[in-house]
Amino acid sequence: HKSRDNRDHVLLRHGATFGICGHVHETMVDGNWARSASLCGTDDYADHGLEVGSRASQNLIHVLNGRRNVIALDLENPGDIEGYPMVDYRGVFG
Secondary structure (H helix, E strand, C coil): CHHHHHHHHHHHHCCCCCEEECCCCCCEECCCEEECCECCCCCHHHHHHCCCCCCEEEEEEEEECCEEEEEEEECCCCCCCCCCCCCCCCCCCC
16 A cells, blocks of 8 residues: 555654654554644545545553553543533633
8 A cells, every 4th residue: 555655764764663643633653653633623625625524533642561442532422521611712812
């Protein structure tokens, strides 16, 4: 797969074994890379412009003694995890 080869080439060129990317509306976690989706989930641009529907998610990366574990956390369906209060800034900027 060409995209996969390009990503691996980037790691080799920089002497890295793992890459972390910013979000592009679709979570991806594999053996060498992690990419977050979006904290707010999909929007019209992602759905229709990129044709990539996504869910609100965030990656959790745990590194200990040279080992890493990457978990994609589903923020739209967190189960019994209680969230924290968010400040509502609507209307603040004019």
